[in-house]
Amino acid sequence: MEEYLNLLLEQIRCKKARPYIAEEMKGHIEEQILENIKSGMSKEEAEKEAICDMGSPIETGILLDKIHRPQMAWELIGIITIMSIIGIGIHFLIGSNVIESSRFTLHTMIGLGMMFLVYYIDYSMIARYSKILAFMLNGFYLWILFYGEKVNGTIFNMNFAGFHISLFSVMLLYIPLYGAIIYQYYGTGYNGIIKSIAWMLIPIFITRALPSFSLTVIFTISMTAILTIAVCKKWFAVSKKKVIAWLWGIVLCIPCLGIVVIYKLRLLSDYYMERLSNILFSGGEKVISRSC
16 A cells, blocks of 8 residues: 555655645545455455555546646746846847847747746646657657758758757757656566667667767766666666666667777778777877868
8 A cells, every 4th residue: 555655646746735645545545445345355355456446556646646736936937037038138238249139039038938838738748648759759850860951061950930940959858758758667677677778779779870979978878867767766666786787787888899899890980090099098089180
């Protein structure tokens, strides 16, 4: 019962409501246990059946969270809005380029709008449809990858209502979505770990098609860290030490092995091979002039 209640309460963001909800839910379960015992069940069977009748703790917790949503922090939002307006004013006062100041204003307003949107969005709803959203997002990445435009010498852009959106920035949306995806595998053991890693590999392979090794590193480290936190919080009911050791061992060893293979087989041009040699054996990277 305690495990069920703890899992249910994790879905409720309003901490003040948790004790009251826990007391009420515990009362319902205990009443059902007594009814099951009267019908001829043993105490263990009665408790198991009562908990089963309550349904999924995650789904029940999400429904209760909608009822007991935390209050909007208007003071904090007001401070952020005022600071943003002050920032816009300072930018116009000290800036010499009206176009740049106008662009800064537009970006600030978009940022404020996104903040309000994220604040109002129920993340539990996103978690429920996280796999569908991830599938659509990866499809969108592939579409830009093959049909994206070239803007100011940079490829992989999309033109939307006159605005050029870079694939590099859009891809970062996958990282918070990944946390919702692996939450769907709560309690599924090693099978859930394997599926979580599969969802991690999809965007990583897409980033390898981009001329940005740093983006691949950001994706790999960020999602591995999220999965590590999930394992530490006992989402998967597996051996934490073994899974974390294997996970980070693979993440750290594969790039090192790749670098060794590239260096031994000389798979890069002479210029990049010389840079790689300086990084590996000289304690740092020297400035190397490229011959014309």
